[in-house]
Amino acid sequence: MxxxxxxxxxxxxxRESTIDNSAAPVNEDLPKEHPMTEKAYxxxxxxxxEFPTKKGPFKALxxxxxxxxxxxxxxxxxxxGCGKSTVxxxxxxxxxxxxxxxxxxxxxxxxxxxDRAVVFQNHSLLPWLTVxxxxxxxxxxxxxxxxxxxxMAEWIEHNLELVHMSHALHKRPxxxxxxxxxxxxxxxxxxxxxxxxxxxxxxGALDALTRAHLQDSLMEIQKDLQNTxxxxxxxxxEAVLLSDRIVMMTNGPExxxxxxxxxxxxxPRNRVELADDSEYNRYRSEVLKFLYERQRKPEEKVA
Amino acid sequence: xxAKIINFLETSGFSWSVPMVRLAAGESPxxxxxxxxxxLGLPIIAVAIFLLMWGGVATQVNTSLGQLPGPTQVWQxxxxxxxxxxxxxxxxxxxxxRQELRNAKKLEKNPDAEIKVRPYTxxxxxxxxxxxxxxxxxxxxxMATIIAIPIGIACGLSDRLYTAVSPLIQIFKPISxxxxxxxxxxxxxxxxxxxxxxFEKAFITSAITVMLCSLWPTLINTAVGVASIDRDLINxxxxxxxxxxxxxxxxxxxxxxxxxxxxxxxxxxxGWMVLIAAEMLAQNPGLGKFVxxxxxxxxxxxxxxxxxxxxxxxxxxxxxxxxxxxxxxLFSHDPNASIR
Numbered sequence: 154m155x156x157x158x159x160x161x162x163x164x165x166x167x168r169e170s171t172i173d174n175s176a177a178p179v180n181e182d183l184p185k186e187h188p189m190t191e192k193a194y195x196x197x198x199x200x201x202x203e204f205p206t207k208k209g210p211f212k213a214l215x216x217x218x219x220x221x222x223x224x225x226x227x228x229x230x231x232x233x234g235c236g237k238s239t240v241x242x243x244x245x246x247x248x249x250x251x252x253x254x255x256x257x258x259x260x261x262x263x264x265x266x267x268d269r270a271v272v273f274q275n276h277s278l279l280p281w282l283t284v285x286x287x288x289x290x291x292x293x294x295x296x297x298x299x300x301x302x303x304x305m306a307e308w309i310e311h312n313l314e315l316v317h318m319s320h321a322l323h324k325r326p327x328x329x330x331x332x333x334x335x336x337x338x339x340x341x342x343x344x345x346x347x348x349x350x351x352x353x354x355x356x357g358a359l360d361a362l363t364r365a366h367l368q369d370s371l372m373e374i375q376k377d378l379q380n381t382x383x384x385x386x387x388x389x390x391e392a393v394l395l396s397d398r399i400v401m402m403t404n405g406p407e408x409x410x411x412x413x414x415x416x417x418x419x420x421p422r423n424r425v426e427l428a429d430d431s432e433y434n435r436y437r438s439e440v441l442k443f444l445y446e447r448q449r450k451p452e453e454k455v456a
Numbered sequence: 457x458x459a460k461i462i463n464f465l466e467t468s469g470f471s472w473s474v475p476m477v478r479l480a481a482g483e484s485p486x487x488x489x490x491x492x493x494x495x496l497g498l499p500i501i502a503v504a505i506f507l508l509m510w511g512g513v514a515t516q517v518n519t520s521l522g523q524l525p526g527p528t529q530v531w532q533x534x535x536x537x538x539x540x541x542x543x544x545x546x547x548x549x550x551x552x553x554r555q556e557l558r559n560a561k562k563l564e565k566n567p568d569a570e571i572k573v574r575p576y577t578x579x580x581x582x583x584x585x586x587x588x589x590x591x592x593x594x595x596x597x598x599m600a601t602i603i604a605i606p607i608g609i610a611c612g613l614s615d616r617l618y619t620a621v622s623p624l625i626q627i628f629k630p631i632s633x634x635x636x637x638x639x640x641x642x643x644x645x646x647x648x649x650x651x652x653x654x655f656e657k658a659f660i661t662s663a664i665t666v667m668l669c670s671l672w673p674t675l676i677n678t679a680v681g682v683a684s685i686d687r688d689l690i691n692x693x694x695x696x697x698x699x700x701x702x703x704x705x706x707x708x709x710x711x712x713x714x715x716x717x718x719x720x721x722x723x724x725x726x727g728w729m730v731l732i733a734a735e736m737l738a739q740n741p742g743l744g745k746f747v748x749x750x751x752x753x754x755x756x757x758x759x760x761x762x763x764x765x766x767x768x769x770x771x772x773x774x775x776x777x778x779x780x781x782x783x784x785x786l787f788s789h790d791p792n793a794s795i796r
Contacts, residue, residue, distance in 0.1 A: 245691075245695065246694075247691055247694065247695075265691070265694040265695045265697070266695065266697055267695060267696050267697065269695070270695060271691065271692075271695050273688045273691070273692070274688075275686075275688065277686065277688035277689055277691070277692050279689060279692070279707065279710070279711070280711075280789035280790075281710045281711075281713075281789055290696070290706065291692075291696045294696040294697065294698060294702075295696060327789065327790065345695075345696065
């Protein structure tokens with residue numbers, strides 16, 4: 154019972170903070186997903202991107218607007234090729250927007266940096282380094298001059314402990330399973346102590362059971378660390394289970410944000426209990442409707 | 457323990473001896489014997505058949521220098537060459553003893569006498585020539601590596617540079633060492649002028665010719681290896697804001713190492729082949745010169761001695777390749793990759 158009331162309190166306080174942030178008067182009609190605040194923690198503002206091709210410029214994204222609060226977990230969902238990864242790469246600074254830009258804590262960001270750590274889809278661990286060394290490479294770079302050697306070692310071990318990889322510190326990526334590699338990838342990103350954690354289909358390449366395990370681990374970590382997360386996914390269940398808000402993208406070219414769905418399920422969330430939960434299933438079907446009724450893949454429309 | 461030994465033997469290219477280790481450890485003798493037969497027995501049978509055929513064919517071919525030597529004659533020449541080597545070494549020792557004795561006597565008569573210590577100048581034996589060849593090939597190979605890897609990395613990192621340099625690479629790559637040699641000889645004799653040269657000109661000429669020919673595989677493989685690094689690995693470096701030198705040495709270079717070693721292996725193989733031809737023409741006192749001198753000599757033993765040199769060239773080439781494969785295996789990130 155107390156857990157439930159705690160959760161409710163949390164939602165209320167988070168709502169209040171949203172209202173606090175906005176200078177606007179309390180207004181029930183205000184769209185909740187777009188709090189009219191100028192002080193969003195992370196803001197993607199009027200962002201478009203064009204890629205030069207032989208047939209002239211190709212506009213992949215058109216006027217993407219997104220405001221994310223501190224500690225929020227956002228999922229980006231959409232059909233493949235709709236530009237989800239492009240949005241993430243722009244936030245990460247790996248791609249430069251043609252128009253608009255990204256503002257993090259009031260400052261524009263346009264180059265990559267450890268404050269926006271990325272978890273890549275295929276783990277991207279350096280294969281010649283051990284698990285420990287992979288995290289060490291990032292920690293040494295980010296905390297140079299800020300932590301002593303002993304503190305760094307402790308910090309590396311702490312982060313690998315978080316993802317339950319302490320048993321394989323000195324193994325190489327080729328000696329551990331795909332799920333474990335992704336855990337190490339997450340540990341490496343967390344170890345950078347990022348302001349925003351960016352995840353590019355982090356569990357996309359894993360089998361369903363491993364994926365479920367990792368999702369549970371991620372929720373557990375998230376409960377303690379309260380990171381701001383932007384995650385790309387094409388898995389509807391994953392989006393509903395993990396997110397505070399689901400951002401649904403229209404099909405490209407000139408893709409943009411179609412709808413934003415706020416997921417007001419209590420935390421901690423349990424996948425087994427939620428399976429029969431009517432609220433959960435309502436969110437799920439809303440995302441499915443968006444993806445398969447309003448935004449069918451173009452080739453399917455032709456057929 | 458057993459697993460460690462087996463792993464060591466497999467990476468170092470002695471996988472044929474693995475069944476012996478397993479046998480010694482008492483693993484199913486029947487299976488291991490079969491394994492041993494297929495790994496060791498089959499090659500031995502193939503070599504035996506080859507020797508028989510060689511012996512048979514050789515007696516049918518008559519040249520102006522007598523019959524083509526069969527395996528037995530070649531073996532005889534090999535032992536002769538070894539004996540000559542031992543004899544020459546004994547002569548050298550005797551020479552030094554005589555010299556010391558003479559100098560000691562001189563000093564006895566007159567403690568202020570000027571004594572001379574002269575180096576031994578006997579003829580180079582077959583084994584000396586092998587050493588010269590190895591020294592030359594490694595000098596050329598090392599120079600090629602030092603030039604090729606940095607250029608390769610630069611080409612791999614920058615598409616524009618690669619586009620610019622590519623035609624040059626494609627034009628210089630197929631040039632035969634024999635075509636380079638006259639130019640290299642002339643340039644070396646013009647540029648390398650010194651009263652007390654550290655190296656012989658023939659040595660430098662041969663080494664540079666080896667370098668010119670063994671440059672390309674390493675360069676191309678390095679460029680391709682660096683260019684085909686997973687984009688995400690580069691992005692990891694960008695996210696943690698690695699300095700570009702760290703990006704090269706901590707990400708690009710290790711990621712491309714397996715490809716670089718493939719290139720180095722091909723380069724060393726080419727270098728060894730080129731060397732023999734270069735030595736023949738440049739008169740560098742190595743195996744190539746040995747073959748040429750024996751050919752000019754034209755005694756009835758010559759063909760046999762040349763055949764010994766030919767087989768030695770092959771065996772050394774095989775050992776060099778085996779050495780590079782071992783390195784390649786050590787630096788490969790994928791333990792399942794089969795490297796042949």
